[in-house]
Amino acid sequence: xxxxxxxxxxxxxxxxxxxxxxxxxxxxxxxxxxxxxxxxxxxxxxxxxxxxxxxxxxxxxxxxxxxxxxxxxxxxxxxxxxxxxxxxxxxxxxxxxxxxxxxxxxxxxxxxxxxxxxxxxxxxxxxxxxxxxxxxxxxxxxxxxxxxxxxxxxxxxxxxxxxxxxxxxxxxxxxxxxxxxxxxxxxxxxxxxxxxxxxxxxxxxxxxxxxxxxxxxxxxxxxxxxxxxxxxxxxxxxxxx
Amino acid sequence: xxxxxxxxxxxxxxxxxxxxxxxxxxxxxxxxxxxxxxxxxxxxxxxxxxxxxxxxxxxxxxxxxxxxxxxxxxxxxxxxxxxxxxxxxxxxxxxxxxxxxxxxxxxxxxxxxxxxxxxxxxxxxxxxxxxxxxxxxxxxxxxxxxxxxxxxxxxxxxxxxxxxxxxxxxxxxxxxxxxxxxxxxxxxxxxxxxxxxxxxxxxxxxxxxxxxxxxxxxxxxxxxxxxxxxxxxxxxxxxxxxxxxxxxxxxxxxxxxxxxxxxxxxxxxxxxxxxxxxxxxxxxxxxx
Amino acid sequence: xxxxxxxxxxxxxxxxxxxxxxxxxxxxxxxxxxxxxxxxxxxxxxxxxxxxxxxxxxxxxxxxxxxxxxxxxxxxxxxxxxxxxxxxxxxxxxxxxxxxxxxxxxxxxxxxxxxxxxxxxxxxxxxxxxxxxxxxxxxxxxxxxxxxxxxxxxxxxxxxxxxxxxxxxxxxxxxxxxxxxxxxxxxxxxxxxxxxxxxxxxxxxxxxxxxxxxxxxxxxxxxxxxxxxxxxxxxxxxxxxxxxxxxxxxxxxxxxxxxxxxxxxxxxxxxxxxxxxxxxxxxxxxxxxxxxxxxxxxxxxxxxxxxxxxxxxxxxxxxxxxxxxxxxxxxxxxxxxxxxxx
Numbered sequence: 001x002x003x004x005x006x007x008x009x010x011x012x013x014x015x016x017x018x019x020x021x022x023x024x025x026x027x028x029x030x031x032x033x034x035x036x037x038x039x040x041x042x043x044x045x046x047x048x049x050x051x052x053x054x055x056x057x058x059x060x061x062x063x064x065x066x067x068x069x070x071x072x073x074x075x076x077x078x079x080x081x082x083x084x085x086x087x088x089x090x091x092x093x094x095x096x097x098x099x100x101x102x103x104x105x106x107x108x109x110x111x112x113x114x115x116x117x118x119x120x121x122x123x124x125x126x127x128x129x130x131x132x133x134x135x136x137x138x139x140x141x142x143x144x145x146x147x148x149x150x151x152x153x154x155x156x157x158x159x160x161x162x163x164x165x166x167x168x169x170x171x172x173x174x175x176x177x178x179x180x181x182x183x184x185x186x187x188x189x190x191x192x193x194x195x196x197x198x199x200x201x202x203x204x205x206x207x208x209x210x211x212x213x214x215x216x217x218x219x220x221x222x223x224x225x226x227x228x229x230x231x232x233x234x235x236x237x238x239x240x241x
Numbered sequence: 242x243x244x245x246x247x248x249x250x251x252x253x254x255x256x257x258x259x260x261x262x263x264x265x266x267x268x269x270x271x272x273x274x275x276x277x278x279x280x281x282x283x284x285x286x287x288x289x290x291x292x293x294x295x296x297x298x299x300x301x302x303x304x305x306x307x308x309x310x311x312x313x314x315x316x317x318x319x320x321x322x323x324x325x326x327x328x329x330x331x332x333x334x335x336x337x338x339x340x341x342x343x344x345x346x347x348x349x350x351x352x353x354x355x356x357x358x359x360x361x362x363x364x365x366x367x368x369x370x371x372x373x374x375x376x377x378x379x380x381x382x383x384x385x386x387x388x389x390x391x392x393x394x395x396x397x398x399x400x401x402x403x404x405x406x407x408x409x410x411x412x413x414x415x416x417x418x419x420x421x422x423x424x425x426x427x428x429x430x431x432x433x434x435x436x437x438x439x440x441x442x443x444x445x446x447x448x449x450x451x452x453x454x455x456x457x458x459x460x461x462x463x464x465x466x467x468x469x470x471x472x473x474x475x476x477x478x479x480x481x482x483x484x485x486x487x488x489x490x491x492x493x494x495x496x497x498x499x500x501x502x503x504x505x506x507x508x509x510x511x512x513x514x515x516x517x518x519x520x521x522x523x524x525x526x527x528x529x
Numbered sequence: 530x531x532x533x534x535x536x537x538x539x540x541x542x543x544x545x546x547x548x549x550x551x552x553x554x555x556x557x558x559x560x561x562x563x564x565x566x567x568x569x570x571x572x573x574x575x576x577x578x579x580x581x582x583x584x585x586x587x588x589x590x591x592x593x594x595x596x597x598x599x600x601x602x603x604x605x606x607x608x609x610x611x612x613x614x615x616x617x618x619x620x621x622x623x624x625x626x627x628x629x630x631x632x633x634x635x636x637x638x639x640x641x642x643x644x645x646x647x648x649x650x651x652x653x654x655x656x657x658x659x660x661x662x663x664x665x666x667x668x669x670x671x672x673x674x675x676x677x678x679x680x681x682x683x684x685x686x687x688x689x690x691x692x693x694x695x696x697x698x699x700x701x702x703x704x705x706x707x708x709x710x711x712x713x714x715x716x717x718x719x720x721x722x723x724x725x726x727x728x729x730x731x732x733x734x735x736x737x738x739x740x741x742x743x744x745x746x747x748x749x750x751x752x753x754x755x756x757x758x759x760x761x762x763x764x765x766x767x768x769x770x771x772x773x774x775x776x777x778x779x780x781x782x783x784x785x786x787x788x789x790x791x792x793x794x795x796x797x798x799x800x801x802x803x804x805x806x807x808x809x810x811x812x813x814x815x816x817x818x819x820x821x822x823x824x825x826x827x828x829x830x831x832x833x834x835x836x837x838x839x840x841x842x843x844x845x846x847x848x849x850x851x852x853x854x855x856x857x858x859x860x861x862x863x864x865x866x867x868x869x870x871x
Contacts, residue, residue, distance in 0.1 A: 053738075079740040091738070093731035096724075104728050107721055108740050155739055276644075327835060333585060336643065337790065338834040340587075340783060344827025352821050457779055461651045464644055499659045506652050510645065514635040 003030040005064075006159050006189045007052065012061035014047050021047040023213040025061070029159070034185040036200050036221065037193045039210030040234055045193045046088070048210065049163055053085050054078040066158060082109075084157030084188070088164050090144040094137040098128070098147050101136060105154035122154035126180055142173045149180060160190045166199045178202045197225065209233070243371025248494065254379040256486030257386035261444055262459045263466040263478050264389055265313075265437030270467050271474035272410045272430050275325060276332070278339040280463055281456025282346035283435050287313045287442025288451045289350060292359045301364045305443040313439015314432040321431040326424070343456065350453040359451040378447060385444055389437070394475040406430055462502075465509040471519025480520045485509065536715045539798045543708040550704075551697035559700050560768075565808045566703040567765035570710060572788040572804035573797060574757035577714050580795040581723075582750040583730030587643045588650025589785050592621040592755045594777030595653065596762025601678040601772050606668035610682040614763045621759020622752045629751035633744045647782070654777040677773025681766055703764055710757055711797060726750055780823070787826060790833045 007029040014022040022044045029035060037045045050056040052063055054075035063070050066081045079085065093101050099119065106118035123129045126149050131139065136147060145165060152160060165181065166174040174196070181203060184190060194200050200207070200221060207224040209216040211233050217224060224230055266280045277283075287309035294304040324342065328335035365377035397403035409416040409426040417423055441459075449455065466485060470477030485505045493501030513519070532540070551559060575589045599620035604613030628649065632642050661674025670678060684699060686692045694702065717723045729736050729743055737743045766772040775781070784807075792803030807829075814820055 074737070075734075076737040076740050076742055079738050085738045087734070087738070091732050091735040093728045093735060095731055096727060100724060100728075104724060104736075105739055107724075112721075151735075151739070324831065324835070334834050336585075336587075337786060338831050340786070341827040341830030341832075341834065344780075344783060344823040345831065346827075348821035348824025348827060352824065457651070461648050465648060468641065468644060499656060502655060503652055506648055509648075510631070513637060513641065513645075514631065 003032060005029065006031050006066055007191070008062075008064045009048075009052065010062040010064075012048070012051060012063060013059045014044075014051050014056060015059045020213050022051060022058075025213075025215055027208065027215065029189050029191060031158075031189050032185065034182070034190045034203070034205040035192070036203060036205045036207045037191060037210060038195075038200060038207055038224075039216070041195075042212075043210040044213040045210045046163065047213075049161060049191075049193055053083065053161060079155075080108075082156070082158040084152035084155050084160045086148050086152050086160075086162045086165060088167065090141070090148045092136045092144060092148055092151065095135060097132065098123075098134055098136060098139075098150075099132040101147060102132075102150050102154045105151040106156075109155045109157075118156065119154050122150045125153060125183065126150040127176075141168050142170065145169065145173075145177065146180075149177070149184075153184065158188055160184060160188045162190065162192045164194055164196075165192060166194065166196050171198075174199050175202065201225065243373055246370050247373045247375055250375050250379055250383075251494075252487050252490045253383050255490040256482050257379075257383040258445070259462060259466050259482035259486045260386040260390060260478060261382065261441045262438075263463045263470075263482060264393065264474075265434040265439075265441060266463045267434075267467045267470065267474045267478045268393070268437060269431060269434035271472065271477075272406060272434075273329075273427060274332075275329070275431075276336050276339065276464075277325075277434070278336060278460065279320075279343035279346055279456075280438055281458070281460035282343045282350075283313050283316065283438035283456075284442040284445070284459050285350060285451075285453065285456040286316055286346065287439030288446040288449075288455065289354060289359075289442075290439065291361055291443045291446040292354075292451055295361055301361065301447075305446065306440070309443025309446075310436040310440035313442070314436030316439070317432040317435025318428060320435070321428050325431060326427065329427075343460075347453050347456065354453065356453065361447045361451070363447040382444060382448070385440075389440075390475055390479055397475065402429070462505070465506065469509050469512050469519050471516075471521035473521035477519060477521040481512075484512075484520075532712070532715060535798075536712070540708055540712055543704065543711070547701050547704045547708070551700055556696050559696050561809075561812065562805075563696075563700045563703050563768050564765060565805045566700075566707050567761050567768065568784075568808060569788075569801045569804040570707050570761035570764065571758050571785055572792070572800040573707070573710060573714070574754045574761065575785050576789050576792070576794070576797050576800040577757070578750065578754035579789060580793075580797070580800075581714075581718070581726050581730065582747070582754070584747065584751060584754075585643045586754075587647035587786070588779075588782050589646070589758060590777055590779070590781035591646065591650035591653050592625060592758035593762040593765070593781065593785075594650075594657070594772075594774070595624055596621045596759030597766035597772035597776045598657065598672070598678070598762075599759065600763035600766045601681050602667045602670040604682050604767070605670040605678070605680075608682065610684045610767050611687060613682070613767065614684075614760060617763025617766075618756045618760040621762065622756035625755025625758075626748055626752040629748040633747045633751075647779075650777060650782055651779065654774050654779070657774040657777060673773075675774060677771060677775075679771050681770045681772065683767055683770060699768065703768070706760070706764065707801070710760075711801065714797060722746075722749075780826070783826060783830070787830050787833065791829065791837070 005028055007027070009025055009027045012022055012025040012027070013020070025048060037048070039045050047056065051058045052065070054070065054073050054077070058071055065078060065083060068081060070078050070081070093104070102122050103115060103119040106122065107115040110118040123132060126146050128143070128146050128150060131143060131147065136144065139147065149165065162181070166177050169177065178199060181190060181192065192203065192205065204221055206219065207221045208218045209224060209230055216233060217227060217230060262284060265283065266277060269275055269277050290309045290312040291301070291304040294308045295301055299308060320342065324338060325335065328338055363376060363378045365381060367374045367376045397407060405416065405421050406426055406429070409421060409423050416426070466478060466481045469485070470481040485508065488508050489501045489505040492504035550562070554562065571589065571593050574592070575586065578584050578586055596617035600613040600617040603616030604610050607613070628646070632645060637645070657672065658675050660672035661676070663671065665672040665674070672678065683693050684702060685694060718726070725736065725741060725746055729746060733743050762776060765776065788804035788807060789800040791807065792799030792801065811822060811825065814825065815822060
């Protein structure tokens with residue numbers, strides 16, 4: 001039994017005024033998969049990410065999310081398909097409480113009756129029920145990352161896209177995030193964009209390596225990271241794929 | 242044929258008028274990202290400076306070309322030191338504070354000069370073109386507008402101050418590490434913008450009714466022109482002035498001044514919808 | 530519909546005023562207060578739009594004046610002031626919706642929105658000031674240019690009769706409308722719509738990423754604010770029996786902002802009280818002719834922005850909170866001292 005494909009791009013390209021950020025990317029994500037997008041700065045990971053989430057419009061190519069062709073769709077329409085997105089810089093409703101943030105995450109997708117229990121569940125799963133009454137602006141960075149995970153989770157997404165979830169976190173916090181992500185992947189397909197090598201090894205997901213806008217190599221994380229081509233790229237010894 | 246010439250002069254005159262009232266605002270907004278709602282009042286101050294000095298016996302040309310901009314610049318320095326510099330990173334607060342300032346200035350002018358309509362007779366006569374007469378003063382206005390555009394462009398591009406100013410606007414910290422004092426640059430830039438506004442008031446004094454509330458008529462047009470012009474101060478302002486000046490003037494020819502202004506607004510709003518960052522878009526690309 | 534204690538308290542105070550004031554205050558002052566109330570409904574509409582919706586409108590008088598003129602046109606053509614009020618609210622709501630659609634769907638940023646509303650109000654003022662000729666007539670309402678439209682009907686006892694309401698009743702009706710609007714907005718905040726309004730103010734992007742249609746929501750918020758401002762304008766025109774371009778003019782937009790800033794952006798009751806208070810102060814001052822109104826208003830605005838950026842109400846409630854906390858600490862440390870002694 002093959003798992004259904006939840007996210008797929010075909011020949012995805014994105015140019016910015018002559019600069020090619022993403023080139024001919026063919027990417028496939030199946031239900032229940034946990035995948036890491038890695039690559040040096042400027043490799044095109046974030047641009048790819050934004051093309052998939054509707055924040056950028058692709059120059060050419062196709063993006064299919066949960067069976068729908070979403071090129072040209074607004075972000076909020078893509079989100080409604082069941083896509084949860086955590087951005088690089090925590091984006092939360094600062095002056096509202098943690099509870100309000102998570103509840104709003106749950107409300108639209110779960111409806112009025114189920115929203116409270118969904119929100120409670122999300123807080124429990126991320127392990128932050130004690131933060132519920134705090135104003136988000138008053139939380140530390142690490143706590144905000146967790147709150148944003150709870151907000152994303154509360155919307156019961158089928159596909160989760162996480163952009164640098166461990167950014168700015170201590171070792172302990174990163175471990176916790178990695179555990180949470182592994183737990184989340186039991187109910188959703190997840191893509192993690194990351195820089196932090198240590199975090200990626202801890203996460204142990206399959207990896208897709210980006211380099212200069214293209215996919216360089218894909219495979220098991222440890223194999224990929226030990227691959228000489230990938231090392232060359234990260235150390236700058238090689239210019240092109 | 243004669244009518245065509247007259248119309249053309251009127252159109253250039255309208256464009257020149259927009260350029261003149263907008264440049265001061267363009268400098269301040271373009272360089273400092275400060276929206277000076279009191280801009281119209283700086284223009285009014287320039288006009289009143291001309292009125293007062295002419296009454297005191299000063300030669301009208303000296304009043305227009307020297308007194309008005311100096312008074313404007315001086316007021317600019319005072320305002321910048323006492324109010325604006327506390328509000329640089331607070332956009333909404335600076336908007337509101339400059340609005341308050343504009344009311345204070347209107348009130349002050351009213352208290353000093355009263356509410357009556359003042360004026361200065363046009364110091365130049367008129368000439369005939371065929372069976373029409375055009376005021377020579379419009380030609381003077383066109384000349385001033387062109388000179389200001391050229392001078393500002395050259396100044397920003399080719400002088401040290403221009404370079405320092407552009408550098409500071411792009412990145413104050415880096416400029417400071419070169420030994421430039423950002424505060425001084427901000428103050429000088431604001432004074433420049435205010436001086437340009439004062440000059441505008443002086444130049445326009447013989448052409449308009451000088452009342453304490455005259456500023457409000459200018460601020461709207463100046464704003465639309467600057468915002469539509471986009472990031473490039475000189476070329477942007479010139480471009481949008483040409484666009485709006487001609488459309489406004491042509492519509493005025495056809496339907497009268499009220500609808501001329503309304504037409505300008507409509508075009509501006511459509512333009513901003515299509516080009517949200519103005520004609521010369523993309524901030525920080527080129528500061529000229 | 531659960532109301533917070535502060536809201537309930539304010540509403541009860543309002544109802545008490547409604548019941549008692551006419552017997553305490555002279556007829557002339559009652560009339561003044563009725564006009565003040567219309568203007569504080571305008572303050573409420575801007576307080577909602579800006580404080581809760583996060584949208585700064587520099588030309589809010591546009592909706593007020595438009596409401597006044599719509600009232601005039603409808604009321605003169607139907608000879609019914611209540612229809613006029615409905616027309617006022619509806620017209621401003623539609624105008625706000627159209628403007629909101631244009632701005633929010635056009636992806637103009639918030640600063641530009643402020644400027645666009647300012648410019649729209651200026652243009653409206655200019656256009657309405659030049660409608661003096663007989664060709665500028667809608668039905669039986671002649672727009673009147675600078676001079677405005679006189680002879681507008683006052684509110685009458687609904688349905689059966691044409692009997693006009695007396696001054697006390699007019700005061701009570703106006704205050705009732707204000708209280709209902711206030712309670713209505715506060716209750717709205719308890720719903721999903723209300724929460725979403727705050728969320729969008731805080732972070733539009735996050736709201737969109739959760740699947741909410743942010744732009745449509747902002748249009749609704751803008752239209753609601755416009756409706757309230759238009760209703761205020763209609764009430765004002767009805768009570769004055771007169772509307773002119775000054776209701777569209779810049780000074781009124783400026784005053785509106787001053788009320789919200791001084792009253793406290795982010796609260797509703799603050800701007801309402803501030804507007805009534807400031808209007809009373811300005812009326813008293815202009816009677817003594819000491820200061821030019823612009824000077825006073827501008828000075829207040831500058832001081833308010835520089836010294837009290839959050840406005841009186843939040844500053845006041847912060848001070849109360851701090852005072853309360855320090856009293857608690859005193860009590861705690863005193864009881865520690867007592868414990869230590871015994």
